[in-house]
Amino acid sequence: MNALKRFFIAAVVLLLGRKKREPRFGERSRIVPAGAPDPRAEWVVLALLIAATLTAAGFIVVYAFDQLAHQTQYLGLALGLAFAFVAAALVVVARRLIVTEELEEPYPVPAHPGTQEEIEQLVEESGDRFTRKRLLVAGAGAAGTAIGAALVVPALALGPFLDVDPLYETPWRRGVRLVDEHGRPLLMDEIERETFYTAYPEGADREQIGAPIVIVRFEPSELHLPAERHAWAPGGVVAYSKICTHAGCAITLFRKPTFRPVEPGPALVCPCHYSTFDPTKGGNVIFGPAGRDLPQLPLAADGKGELRAAGNFSGPVGPSWWGVRSKKPRNPS
């Protein structure tokens, strides 16, 4: 904190203490011809830069309002206008304010020792017509900062920073019955191989990210689950969260080989970015951008043959966030 304060004070002192630079090349002959100042063009540039700043700020405001209708279109419009205003400002600067000269031949190649100085002189003299240099630089800085902020702000959507606890909550606990989309309980014997089922926790809100699961069945000999999960698959029936751990899409693809010797093995696949998980090995990622295993739900069959959860998921459900692995999923209190 102290270091930050010292840095800030040093920066202020530097900015305030800067002397106006003397024209360094006053005594030398001009390379670039002199031009008359054009204050009106400068005001136009300043107005355009302010407009760019405001539209870029508008992007952030629109981004903050989630419920806005046609939000995407407004976002595009705001950012597009911001860039257009900056472009227009640059066009005015180039056409009205930078000294231009027409030469038949390229600039003579400067001799070695003076090269640096001559280029500096060229740059300095080209900017001669500016009368409010500092104001314009401030305007350009404001526009650049606003556009930069507009580009960075959407990164906030990458993850919750403050309260991530609700994200660990799922409605699954020991004994919760599995039901299909019509609310009928799922019987273990009804689950067939070579196909997949979607199931939900009985009596829970299905819109919760932790609710939907995908169920597939294998021969118990085909399963190679981690040692601590060997009791999680009664009759070879395994259940995983239906929400991909990459971007939160629904896992709607089940890759089922017809003839194992010549075809790739079974997999649960997310159609959004092709994250591919191996359901026979506890949902580990075998392809695609997902960074975490698909959370597995331990199952048990009760006396009537109905499938029930035997606990909560093996890991947090849904797309990942910073520190996602630090806690286990739990039930809402």
Added chain:
Amino acid sequence: VTRALAAVCAALVLAPVAGAQPGVGIKAKKGETLYAADCLSCHGIAGRGISSRSHPSGTLGVKGLGPPLRGVGALSADFYLTTGYMPLESPHDQPHHTGSPFDKQEIEALVAYVASLGKGPGIPHPHPGRGDVSSGLALFTEHCAGCHQVVAQGGYVPNAVAPSLHEVTPVQIAEAVRVGPYLMPRFSKRQITDAQLDSIIAYVETAKHPDDRGGWSIGRIGPVPEGLVAWLIATVTLVGCCLAVGRRFQG
């Protein structure tokens, strides 16, 4: 016809499996000859299948690999043969929709022979006319669109191509749903009832001739071609702007 076929199948189960016994039927007999010529190298004698374990590294000159066909029924055989999925050049390739080297009679004979190998489901008879396009869309979205796209144009999935459904017949769709060819999962009658299947087929038939909502359809594959067209227009516009703003160097 289904009942008759089922009766034939049931009768055949009792008969010895080789299928060459008298009384099995002229079709199946003809089918057996065709099977020996074109299918046996992969699916084995009498449809027993060939795995690398049963024929390690080309015993008896057999290099094929293929699943057993006993009990797959006329449904599976009809699907694989009418779509041209079988015969397959190499067992390691994904089968794709193509013209069959067999004519109609030969396919019927092969189907009869494969059906005679063991009890299995018969060729389905869907009635898309009884289906409902709207609920078909909902069902297609839920069960099929993940791979085949919502307009049934097909797409890419890991290690395979999901084929377009625009060339296939209603019977082939009904068969594929129950068979689950290649990497596609199979759907039981509990998951998709025959009535729901009719609706799905009715929707696919509609999707073959989609309505255009005005504007350019540009392949109807979403934002990618639209983006390309937008970039094309934007590029021309930007070059125009550059020409208007800048001055050509008079060398």
